[in-house]
Every structure is written in structure tokens, then in C-alpha cells.
Amino acid sequence: MIKIRGLIKRYGEFEALKGIDLDVAPGEFLVVLGPSGAGKSTLLRCINRLAEPTSGDIFIDGQRVAGDSASLRKLRCQVAMIFQHYNVVPRLSVQKNVLTGRLGAMPSLLSWLQVFPCKDIAIARECLRRVELEDKAELRTDTLSGGQKQRVGIARALAQQPKIILADEPVASLDPKTSRTVLSYLKQASRELGITVVCNLHQIDYAREFGERIVGVSAGRVVFEGRPDELSDAALQRIYPGLDEGDARRSSPSAGMAEPALHQFALEEA
Template sequence: MIKIRGLTKRYGDLEALRGIDLDVAPGEFLVVLGPSGAGKSTLLRCINRLCTPTQGEIHVDGERVEAGGAGLRRVRRKVAMIFQHYNVVPRLSVRKNVLTGRLGTMPAPLSWFQIFPGRDVDIAMECLRRVELEGKAEQRTDTLSGGQKQRVGIARALAQQPRVILADEPVASLDPKTSRTVLTYLKQASQELGISVVCNLHQIDYAREFGERIVGVSGGRIVFEGGPDGLTADVLRRIYPGLEDRGEPAPRAWQPTRPHNLSVEEA
């Protein structure tokens, strides 16, 4: 679904990404794990061309991602993004926020006046049902909790009917219970709808719990690629160098995570 070869991104003298090679399979839930500043967000932004690579090639669903033109618009219709700070429109209703995920498929005059065909409304409501927010469809989005706003963001991404979802630290602003709820919805979407999900995280426990495959990034390079059981203490030191030098405890080796009970009332 995603094929990346030799991806490099420089900002002046700073090399944010250094020769990244990566493949993501259809329907795979891939976690990109690493500290702040490792290059995780730059990687995601290069995939949908929000950020222009310095070197390298990216293909999504067999189509090369290039700047401008109809080709880029086609790719972006296939790639939805979920942001750390929700990026919802506070004054709009929950339903209208989700419907913005349909704008890329609509004629311009309809999108200007927010006139959505009945089929798009049905799609939006189905996406809200997936994240258990259909009862809040007409509520203003600024009245929701942080976890509920992020669930609106997931529903909006699903309404786009994408082949790929890029999630840039989607739980960084949420408490642990709500974080697991949000990540569970993303994992379910990947499994049930066959959507490839690339999810940036810096929380080791969540990467172990939800990632089918984990890519560890440090200093703009991939330093680990494998399953959760491969996240040994030595590997984690490569991903998070210098922890012990600063007096931080060494990362724990992987332990199986007990199943969690999903409750969404407060999330």
C-alpha cells in the first residue's frame, strides 16, 4: 500500500530524515515509535506531501506521490490524517465536522455552501456509529471532551473512505484510559475495513499493545523494525539513546499486556 525508498528531508543543515526505506501492507497497523524530534511527524507529512522530500520516492496504492496536479489530488483522497490536537471546527456540529471528510469527493459549489448529498450524510452517520458518537451528531463540537473530539477526528477520517490513515501522535493529549479507547477504534478500522494505519507514538506501552509491526526511529533513521516482542531493552536504548546517561531508568523489556475493558462514556 505504501512504498518508501531513500526518503531524505533536510531543513537547511538539519537532516530530519536520512534515507528511509519502508513498506506498509494493506490493512496493516504500523506504529512508528520514537522520541520527540526523531522525524516521525516529518515522515507522515512527506507521505501525503504536506512536506516536500529532499530526496527519495513515495508510492501510495501504486501511484507515485509527486507535487501538484491531479495525481496528488488522487493520492490525497486516498490518505486521511488524524492530528494530535484534533483539528476539528469548534462551532460546527459533530456531524458537519465528520462531513468535511467528504469534501474531496464533492463538486466545488456544493462544498462552498456545505450542501451534502444524502449518501454523504449516511456515510457520516455510519462513521459516527463506529466511534459511538451518533447520539451527539447535532451537538457543537466545542462542547465535547478531548477524547470525544479525537473520536470525531477518527470518524472524519473514516468518512473520507481512505485506503491509508496517517495518525500523528493521536493520543499525546489524552489520559491513559481515553488513549486506549482512541487507539482501539483505529485498530478496529484497520482490521475491519482493511485500512493501512501508520500511527506515530512515543509511548512504548501503547506501541507494544496496539502495533502489529513497529518501526523505531531515532535521529531521522530507522533503528528497529519488527514485532512488539522485539522491543527488548537493548532495542529501546537504540530508539531512546542516552536515557541512562541522564539518570533515567532503562526501558523495560516487553511483557504481555492484559486485555483491557473498553469503556467510552468518559472518553
């Protein structure tokens, strides 16, 4: 479903991605694991062309991704994004936020007027049902907890009816219980709907628990690729240079920490 060859991204003299080669199968739930600053977010932003690659090729469903406006519109209908900080519109209702995922499939006039056909409203309701928020459809989104806002983000991505979902650190600011809830909804939707998911994480336990395959990224390079049970101590050393056994335990969500840098979770209810 996704094929990447020789992907390089530079910001001035800084090379964020250093020749990434990666294949993602249709319907796969792939976790990209790595520390902050490893290049994970840049990788996702290059896939959906929020960042223009310096060089290299990206293919989606066999088609090379180009940078012209027609190609980008088609790409962004196929590829949905879930962000770390929710990116919901606080004053809109939960349902209206989810319906924004339908804008790319609507005629320009209707999308400008935000007049949604009944079929799109039905799609939004079904997506809210999948994340168990149907009863909150008419509430303003700013009344929800952080975990609920992220579930709105998942529902909005599903409403787009994409082939691919790119999730950029979707649980970085959530507590462990809420994080597992959010990742479970995302993985269930992937399995049931056949959506390919590329999910950036920096939590080792979550990568092992939810990833069907893990790609480890460090300093802009792929340094590990394999099944969760192949994520050995040696592999973790390549992904997190200098990480010792004690650091690995402290990076575990069960220890209440988000990553080896020891960023605290913001505790929020699901």
C-alpha cells in the same frame, strides 16, 4: 500499500530524515515509535505531501507520489490524516465536522456551498456510530471532551473512505484510559475496513499493545523494525539512546507519563 525509498528531508542545514526506507503492507496497523524530534511527524507529512521531500521516492498502491496539483488531489482522497490536536472546527456540529471528510469526493460547487447529499450524511452517521458518538451528532464540537474530539477526528478520517490513515501522535494529550479507547477504535476500523494505518507514538506500552509491527525512529533514521515481541531492551536503547530501565518504566502509560521526556498527560475524560 506504502513503499518509501531513500527519503530525505532537509530544513536548511538540518536533516530531519536521513534516507528512510520503509514498506507498509495493505491493511497493516504500523506503529512508528520514537522520541520527540526523531522525525516521525516529518515522515507522515512527506507521505501525504504536506511537506515536500528533499529527495527519495514514495509509492502509494504502486503509484509514485508526485507534487503536481492533480496528483495531490488524488493522493489526499486516498490518504486521511488524524492530528494530535484534533483539528476540528469548534463551532460546527459534530456531524458537520465529520462531513468535511467527504468534501474531496464532492463536486466543487457542492463542496463550496457545503451542501451534502443524503448518501454522504449516511456515511457520516455510520462513521459516528463506529466511534460511539452518533448520539452527539447535532452538538457543537466545542462542547465535547478531548477524547471525544479525537474520536470525531477518527470518524472524519473514516468518512473520507481512504485506503490509508496517517495518525500523528493521536493520543499524546489524552489520559491512559482515553488513549486506549481512541486507539482501540482506530485499530478496529483498520481491521474491519481493511485500512492501512501508520500511527506515530512515543508511548512504548501502546506501541507494544496496538502495533502489528513497530518501526523505531531515532534522529531521522530507522533503527528498529519488527514485531512488538521483538522490541527488546537493546532495541529501545537504539530508539531512545540513554534510556535506562527506570526511564522505561516511567515512560509507561501505566505510570501516568507520556514519554521519556516526562511530559504530563492532560487528563480528559473519554
